[in-house]
Amino acid sequence: MKNRDIIREKEPDFGLLYRLVDISIVALTLYISLGLYLQEVASNYYISCAFGMICFLLSAESCHLYRSWRTGTFREHAIATLLSWILTVFILIATAYFTKKSTDFSRVVIGLWFVLTPFALIIWRFAILQVTRQLYHRGYYTQKAAIIGVTENGIALAEELKLRTDSGIILEGFYDERDNDRIPKDLKVPICGSVSDALEKARQGELKHIYIAMPLYAKGRITQFLEKFSDTTANTYLIPDFFSYNLLYSRLGHVGGIQVLSVFDTPFNGLTAWVKRIEDIILASIILVLSSPLLIAIVIGVKLSSPGPVLFKQDRYGLDGKKIKVWKFRTMSTTDNGALIKQATRNDFRVTAFGAFLRRTSLDEFPQFINVLQGTMSIVGPRPHAVAHNEEYRAIVERYMLRHKVKPGITGWAQINGYRGETDTISKMEKRVEYDLAYIQCWSLSMDLKIICLTTVKIFSDKMAY
Structure with missing residues (x-):
């Protein structure tokens, strides 16, 4: 049988040493946590320690923590380390919950262990980086x-x-x-x-x-x-x-023994998909709970401002171009959802007085946090367009449908960069698509948080919303 060549990810020269130091730190931080709080140590902690070491090694491999970082940045390395430990913690908590063993452990000890370990793992990597920097600057190992x-x-x-x-x-x-x-x-x-x-x-x-x-x-x-x-x-x-x-989040993959390169792909696979979903659930839940009094006031305002339903559901394209129902507070006297939809324009006669306020402050979008909890949308992503607009623009804007490689969002990279509201020219839509694809290509958790923070600042100052 013919052996095919496989492209393998390069590991650092001291990959085995990194692994040994990492699992030693995982064990040492648990030992320190026990020493700070407990006088006697039960055997179940030793079992948990061994299980945690194994889980971390598996998580680190899935996050490519042990690939060569020689030409990478410390920030990238630190994020990979943190994500590896977060995944480990998730596995440990899930295992304790389903085996009903959570009461057998001190919450203080486990909490200290969970907090100390990532700091220790990142600190030792920082120390190694500083040593190698000094050696490189002095001409050693260059x-x-x-x-x-x-x-x-x-x-x-x-x-x-x-x-x-x-x-x-x-x-x-x-x-x-x-x-x-x-x-x-x-x-x-x-x-x-x-x-x-x-x-x-x-x-x-x-x-x-x-x-x-x-x-x-x-x-x-x-x-x-x-x-x-x-x-x-x-x-x-x-x-x-x-x-x-013009690759879009390309990655190497395998079909049997044949290696392939994806040209157009999504950043949300495996661990990143879980990170994105957890981010959405936590933030959407917090926002809906904190804004519940405001939402009740908006419901009353919409009902009193004009006859018709409080909520308006419109067909949009979601992940992979599948149709979804997007929720909004009704801001118009009509609820178009057909084959031909006219975008809202400045001084649009269809927009009610209260609806104009909701659109200007983006409060009409709040019901979409329900879409986020349902899993059809994300808090951050390309804004979903009406189906009629999608069919119009996919034929004239290059790479338009690649926006649907991720879930649509309530806010996005295009919106905070000035491409929000009416797209009355092809060039505006092209720029919006350009920013949407840049978001997919460069996605990170920190980028999501940056977009969310900038959105809250721009909501009340954006003159493009009407």
């Missing part, structure tokens, strides 16, 4: 790199390597076969010679990393360069020009 091909993605890689001053990888420059008149004049990284020059340096051990940054259509040249550098001991990497396809 490695020289070269980029083959002055291409758009090669230049982008050069900029990243220049920014990652703590990686220990020193970029020597570009090596390219082309004439100087075909090289960009504003190039900030020097051209050090031809590919033959890079090959000779790699053979002599002067270059540790070789990055081949060539367009995909140059398959012949890529193959040729790979054959040449296989005669050296340099670590050789391909930087293919995938970005010409």
